[in-house]
Amino acid sequence: DSGVTQTPKHLITATGQRVTLRCSPRSGDLSVYWYQQSLDQGLQFLIQYYNGEERAKGNILERFSAQQFPDLHSELNLSSLELGDSALYFCASSVAGGQKGGNEQFFGPGTRLTVL
Amino acid sequence: EDKVVQSPLSLVVHEGDTVTLNCSYEVTNFRSLLWYKQEKKAPTFLFMLTSSGIEKKSGRLSSILDKKELSSILNITATQTGDSAIYLCAVVNYGGSQGNLIFGKGTKLSVKP
Numbered sequence: 001d002s003g004v005t006q007t008p009k010h011l012i013t014a015t016g017q018r019v020t021l022r023c024s025p026r027s028g029d030l031s032v033y034w035y036q037q038s039l040d041q042g043l044q045f046l047i048q049y050y051n052g053e054e055r056a057k058g059n060i061l062e063r064f065s066a067q068q069f070p071d072l073h074s075e076l077n078l079s080s081l082e083l084g085d086s087a088l089y090f091c092a093s094s095v096a097g098g099q100k101g102g103n104e105q106f107f108g109p110g111t112r113l114t115v116l
Numbered sequence: 117e118d119k120v121v122q123s124p125l126s127l128v129v130h131e132g133d134t135v136t137l138n139c140s141y142e143v144t145n146f147r148s149l150l151w152y153k154q155e156k157k158a159p160t161f162l163f164m165l166t167s168s169g170i171e172k173k174s175g176r177l178s179s180i181l182d183k184k185e186l187s188s189i190l191n192i193t194a195t196q197t198g199d200s201a202i203y204l205c206a207v208v209n210y211g212g213s214q215g216n217l218i219f220g221k222g223t224k225l226s227v228k229p
Contacts (some may be wrong), residue, residue, distance in 0.1 A: 045218065090158060105150075107158035107159050109157050
């Protein structure tokens with residue numbers, strides 16, 4: 001158990017819908033990262049937040065957005081869902097998020113999203 | 117484009133064998149390289165490497181970074197069926213367009229009894 005929690009574990013929805021995935025980082029970790037993992041693409045970095053602010057952006061679609069709240073939990077919002085958005089979404093956390101280190105990331109169990 | 121390439125993509129060995137997994141990278145501003153093991157669900161952290169030539173060891177697993185060759189290897193000795201997993205290599209990169217942690221596609225290791 002990494003100490004990172006994600007809810008829900010599974011989510012089944014229809015195309016065009018909107019969903020919210022939630023992540024609570026390990027106690028003391030300030031950075032939260034979101035990843036998408038699909039069979040053909042492997043692990044893709046989406047976005048990072050550090051202490052409430054966006055720190056880095058990866059391959060995140062405009063239909064997706066995220067935020068980190070004052071209590072450091074984070075939410076990933078996926079809208080206008082398409083079949084291709086079906087994937088495992090991981091959240092990870094680390095102590096730091098800058099160039100001074102603390103890059104070891106601890107992964108949550110993931111949310112499996114199925115879009116029908 | 118920044119990239120991390122792992123080889124082989126898959127590997128089948130028998131218990132007791134020794135395996136070497138490879139990771140090479142081309143990134144804009146390298147900071148460190150990480151190895152993860154992914155079984156059924158979330159990746160679990162194995163090693164973080166920042167300095168060239170210094171071996172990190174944990175039980176039967178060891179890893180080393182070669183910054184000159186832009187590569188790293190992960191060795192597993194006396195493999196066991198419990199080592200069967202996907203091994204992911206990731207590079208921490210600052211300033212690249214793909215975000216700060218770039219993953220390879222992984223090496224799927226299957227250890228037969």
